[in-house]
Amino acid sequence: QVQLQQSGxxxxxxxxxxxxxxxxxxxxxxxxxxxxxxxRPGQGLEWIGQIYPGDGDTNYNGKFKGKATLTADKSSSxxxxxxxxxxxxxxxxxxxxxxxxxxxxxxxxxxxxxxxVSA
Amino acid sequence: xxxxxxxxxxxxxxLGDRVTISCSASQGxxxxxxxxxxxxxxxxxxxxxYTSSLHSGVPSRFSGSGSGxxxxxxxxxxxxxxxxxxxxxxxxxxxxxxxGGTKLEIK
Numbered sequence: 001q002v003q004l005q006q007s008g009x010x011x012x013x014x015x016x017x018x019x020x021x022x023x024x025x026x027x028x029x030x031x032x033x034x035x036x037x038x039x040r041p042g043q044g045l046e047w048i049g050q051i052y053p054g055d056g057d058t059n060y061n062g063k064f065k066g067k068a069t070l071t072a073d074k075s076s077s078x079x080x081x082x083x084x085x086x087x088x089x090x091x092x093x094x095x096x097x098x099x100x101x102x103x104x105x106x107x108x109x110x111x112x113x114x115x116x117v118s119a
Numbered sequence: 120x121x122x123x124x125x126x127x128x129x130x131x132x133x134l135g136d137r138v139t140i141s142c143s144a145s146q147g148x149x150x151x152x153x154x155x156x157x158x159x160x161x162x163x164x165x166x167x168x169y170t171s172s173l174h175s176g177v178p179s180r181f182s183g184s185g186s187g188x189x190x191x192x193x194x195x196x197x198x199x200x201x202x203x204x205x206x207x208x209x210x211x212x213x214x215x216x217x218x219g220g221t222k223l224e225i226k
Contacts, residue, residue, distance in 0.1 A: 045206055045217040061214035101168060104210030105153055109163040
């Protein structure tokens with residue numbers, strides 16, 4: 001079965017960067033788009049972007065260009081998202097989610113990674 | 120960007136009720152509309168894709184409908200495990216966007 005296991009919670013300083021991971025199992029990692037979604041405390045969901053591990057192709061929400069960088073390592077079936085120049089506005093839970101029947105249908109979700117930006 | 124609006128942010132209903140959650144788009148999205156459920160523990164699941172298609176393993180008491188700019192998710196015969204927040208998501212145009220969510224509670 002499809003499983004997405006995300007890395008643990010992070011406490012990071014303002015101005016720094018953080019890289020969170022999403023290890024996939026149970027399917028052909030290279031063949032499906034992986035999406036990333038942000039959820040601030042008590043707020044709704046916001047799509048950050050997606051990556052196709054097979055060739056590294058990406059699509060970003062313009063709001064997150066320069067903030068988020070998506071990569072994927074086919075050898076370990078792991079997707080990564082690096083967030084840079086962190087501020088309190090970046091404190092949130094970040095989810096990875098694999099496409100389903102369409103590239104924009106987020107059929108399988110990770111458990112989420114909490115990133116807290118604080119001095 | 121296409122704005123997705125869920126005008127009802129919270130909804131209270133009784134077990135066994137039929138519940139309808141609405142979502143509207145700022146422009147026509149040609150049925151490119153998904154619904155997700157987020158449980159209180161944060162777990163997110165896909166319920167419905169392309170307006171009315173049921174995702175694998177989702178109970179048949181969930182259904183979706185709509186067209187143009189207006190869409191809805193219906194839960195017939197509300198059960199305790201349906202307590203969650205429900206989000207719509209459009210995928211007509213990038214960037215994909217979500218509604219603000221409707222929190223469903225038991226009366």
